[in-house]
Amino acid sequence: MNSKWExxxxxxxxxxxxxxxxxxESNRPNFVLIMVDDLGIGDLGCYGNKxxxxxxxxxxxxxxVKLTHHIAAASLCTPSRAAFLTGxxxxxxxIAGYERPGVFIFNAASGGLPSQEIxxxxxxxxxxxxxxxxxxxxxxxxxxxxxxxxHHPSAHGFNYFFGIPLTNMRxxxxxxxxxxxxxxxxxxxxxxxxxxxxxxxxxxxxxTIRRRLILSLxxxxxxVTCLILGFIKIIPYLNCIxxxxxxxxxxxxxxxxLTQSMTHEAVDFIExxxxxxxxxxxxxxxxxxxxxxxxxxxxxxxxxxxxDAVHEVDWSVGQIMETLDxxxxxxxxxxxxxxxxxxxxxxxxxxxxxxGGWNGIYKAGKSTNWEGGIRVPGILxxxxxxxxxxxxxxxxxxxxxxxxxxxxxxxxxxxxxxIDGHDLMDLLQQRVERSNHDFLFHYCNAYLNAVRWHxxxxxxxxxxxYFTPNLYSGGCFHTHVCFCTPEFVTYHNPPLLYDLSxxxxxxxxxxxxxxxxxxxxxxxxxxAVETHRxxxxxxxxxxxxxxxxxxxxxxxCCSTITQLCQCQQDQ
Numbered sequence: 272m273n274s275k276w277e278x279x280x281x282x283x284x285x286x287x288x289x290x291x292x293x294x295x296e297s298n299r300p301n302f303v304l305i306m307v308d309d310l311g312i313g314d315l316g317c318y319g320n321k322x323x324x325x326x327x328x329x330x331x332x333x334x335x336v337k338l339t340h341h342i343a344a345a346s347l348c349t350p351s352r353a354a355f356l357t358g359x360x361x362x363x364x365x366i367a368g369y370e371r372p373g374v375f376i377f378n379a380a381s382g383g384l385p386s387q388e389i390x391x392x393x394x395x396x397x398x399x400x401x402x403x404x405x406x407x408x409x410x411x412x413x414x415x416x417x418x419x420x421x422h423h424p425s426a427h428g429f430n431y432f433f434g435i436p437l438t439n440m441r442x443x444x445x446x447x448x449x450x451x452x453x454x455x456x457x458x459x460x461x462x463x464x465x466x467x468x469x470x471x472x473x474x475x476x477x478x479t480i481r482r483r484l485i486l487s488l489x490x491x492x493x494x495v496t497c498l499i500l501g502f503i504k505i506i507p508y509l510n511c512i513x514x515x516x517x518x519x520x521x522x523x524x525x526x527x528x529l530t531q532s533m534t535h536e537a538v539d540f541i542e543x544x545x546x547x548x549x550x551x552x553x554x555x556x557x558x559x560x561x562x563x564x565x566x567x568x569x570x571x572x573x574x575x576x577x578x579d580a581v582h583e584v585d586w587s588v589g590q591i592m593e594t595l596d597x598x599x600x601x602x603x604x605x606x607x608x609x610x611x612x613x614x615x616x617x618x619x620x621x622x623x624x625x626x627g628g629w630n631g632i633y634k635a636g637k638s639t640n641w642e643g644g645i646r647v648p649g650i651l652x653x654x655x656x657x658x659x660x661x662x663x664x665x666x667x668x669x670x671x672x673x674x675x676x677x678x679x680x681x682x683x684x685x686x687x688x689x690i691d692g693h694d695l696m697d698l699l700q701q702r703v704e705r706s707n708h709d710f711l712f713h714y715c716n717a718y719l720n721a722v723r724w725h726x727x728x729x730x731x732x733x734x735x736x737y738f739t740p741n742l743y744s745g746g747c748f749h750t751h752v753c754f755c756t757p758e759f760v761t762y763h764n765p766p767l768l769y770d771l772s773x774x775x776x777x778x779x780x781x782x783x784x785x786x787x788x789x790x791x792x793x794x795x796x797x798x799a800v801e802t803h804r805x806x807x808x809x810x811x812x813x814x815x816x817x818x819x820x821x822x823x824x825x826x827x828c829c830s831t832i833t834q835l836c837q838c839q840q841d842q
Contacts, residue, residue, distance in 0.1 A: 299645040299681050300653060301604040302395070302550040303541075303591060304672065306355070307584055308348070308439070308559040311614030313631030314581055322573050323581050327589030328564060328650065331608060334659050336651030336699055340666045340732070340771075341722070342711060343612045346637055346644035347752075348409050348438055348812070349374040350714070351611045351669065352554075356390040356410075356427070358684075358692035360671025362807055364388045366410070368814030371754050375411060375819065378437050378510050379826040382818030383411015383422025385810075389685055391676040392550060393428030398680045401544045403431040406554030407534050411813070412436045420517055427547075433515050433536045435524065435556065436827075443511035444526050444561035462656045508835045512827060515661050519829040521839050526563035529556055534587040538594045545598045550676070553591065557584050560618050562626045575624045602654050605679065607672060610647040612637050613724040616746040634777045638736065639740050640713040640720045640751040641777060657699045665706035666725050666732060669750070671695045689806055715755035715829075717812065719804070722796050723771075734777075735796050737768040765793060 292783040312318050316325045317332035344354030350361035350373070361367045364385060375382060384390075392402045404424045411422030424432040472478045512521035537553050542799040557563070564579040568586070572578025587609065595601045614628030616636035630636050630643035637644055649667060651657060670692030673728075674684045678694055693707035706725065713721040716817040721736040740753035747753035754760075768789065783789040812818070828836035 280501045295718050299548050300679055303606045305553045305608040307555045309608045309615045310558055310610035311628030311630045312646055313629035323578055325585040327585045331652050332650045336657055336661045338649030338667050339664050341647050341649030343645045343666050344646050344669050346639055346817050347373045347779045348611055353384055355669040357388050358670045358690045360691050365810040365813045366811040369717050373462050373716045377821040378412055379821050380819050381414055384811035390427045391673050394677050395550045395680045396428045398682050401549045402429050403540045404429045404552045405533050406434040408436050417825055417827055435583050439511050439556040439559045441561045444504040498508045522829050522836050528565050530583050534590050541594050555584055577626050605653045613644045617748050617751050632776045666708045667706055712803050718755050722800055730772050732771040733792050734769045734771055737766050738762045773809045
């Protein structure tokens with residue numbers, strides 16, 4: 272080639288390469304992934320609600336696909352969100368334990384999503400996406416110091432974070448009480464029996480109890496009581512923290528206008544990144560207690576403050592959709608909306624107002640593996656790519672978003688670990704009729720609680736439950752949430768078996784008399800369970816007592832602890 276043409280050829284090749292990269296980027300969608308906290312599947316108009324107004328979410332369903340058999344990988348916030356982000360059962364990442372809480376309850380705890388876990392945000396960032404988490408995290412913060420932020424969203428692929436590292440607790444809103452119902456678990460009965468017995472034995476002369484000992488014990492009891500009450504009093508200053516990236520914005524945060532602030536942050540992020548691929552995870556604090564709503568939506572529903580909060584969430588979704596339309600991004604953006612688990616039925620205020628949602632026809636709610644605890648909304652919209660106005664009844668999972676996002680971003684699903692989700696695009700685009708989930712496994716903390724089976728060439732969806740929580744009045748009102756430990760559950764041998772295609776409300780367990788294939792169905796499910804268990808490699812649990820306890824040296828604080836870690840900055 273003539274040397275004088277070489278510079279021109281090189282420029283042409285560079286132009287073609289840049290054009291190819293640009294074309295590749297233009298073919299990759301943006302992602303807006305929306306998760307509402309504790310929203311019941313029955314709270315949305317598109318899923319049958321007639322008394323709440325959710326026009327923006329309903330429109331999203333009309334313009335996309337509605338999943339009717341969409342399953343959360345856990346029935347509590349922390350493990351559910353870990354599974355959503357990683358595409359893996361929480362047991363695989365250690366976000367499961369045998370202790371009673373099952374979630375992180377302190378900012379100053381050392382547990383969190385391990386750094387070796389790969390989230391869809393981390394992969395998208397590697398692919399050149401700008402990524403943001405706005406809202407609730409609830410997957411840990413610090414490891415060894417108050418500012419190492421080893422579990423912070425930035426450690427898991429998010430360029431930008433505006434939100435709360437923990438969860439929205441009753442303690443965060445004055446007058447709503449505390450989640451630390453320590454008095455419910457103190458052994459009053461045992462102490463009373465010991466005291467009465469000691470008095471009787473002292474009175475009849477069998478034993479002698481010195482007055483000094485009695486006064487010492489009473490003083491110790493009073494001291495412990497004061498310490499507990501004092502700790503509960505300062506919980507809002509320790510746990511109710513609003514961050515922007517790594518800086519504390521408010522401590523404790525003010526709830527009322529948080530959804531408004533989050534919406535503005537989300538819109539601003541989309542506007543700033545409209546010229547390049549982006550991934551936005553909008554993780555609402557609503558409709559988790561303590562219930563709050565801005566003035567514009569107060570009294571707007573027939574269902575008290577809970578209904579008002581649902582209305583505000585719907586408004587926020589509408590603002591996001593309007594922004595995508597205004598910036599002409601709708602046709603190149605995959606929008607997904609879900610809830611992290613079912614509605615929390617036991618949430619009732621001291622005045623008797625219901626602060627939990629509705630799970631439609633499904634049994635029980637949050638913290639259970641009955642369908643009401645894990646059957647959640649699932650709406651996906653991508654105009655021109657995903658056919659509009661369809662309903663899919665096949666079993667799908669939160670975990671499916673991981674491989675779907677990863678592959679659409681131009682990356683490959685990691686092969687060095689077990690990924691439990693399946694790419695949804697073939698199902699969404701009608702290239703296949705069946706979900707890839709033959710089996711789904713349901714954990715209650717680290718206990719394998721139930722298994723779901725959708726056999727090939729069958730319309731049945733079988734579900735076997737190995738134990739069930741002891742319900743009172745349809746829920747765990749005696750303990751506020753259902754626990755998994757043996758004293759709070761009933762074991763079943765053989766397991767309770769349901770065909771969800773015929774009995775989605777789980778009203779009547781099948782027996783060998785009512786289901787001829789009873790034993791062969793359970794045998795097939797047990798074989799799948801054994802195979803699954805062998806695939807679960809032991810990892811360190813992040814939800815042990817040691818990882819859950821409050822550690823003062825891990826406490827994030829915008830002022831000295833003696834000043835109660837209190838500050839409010841301009842947002």
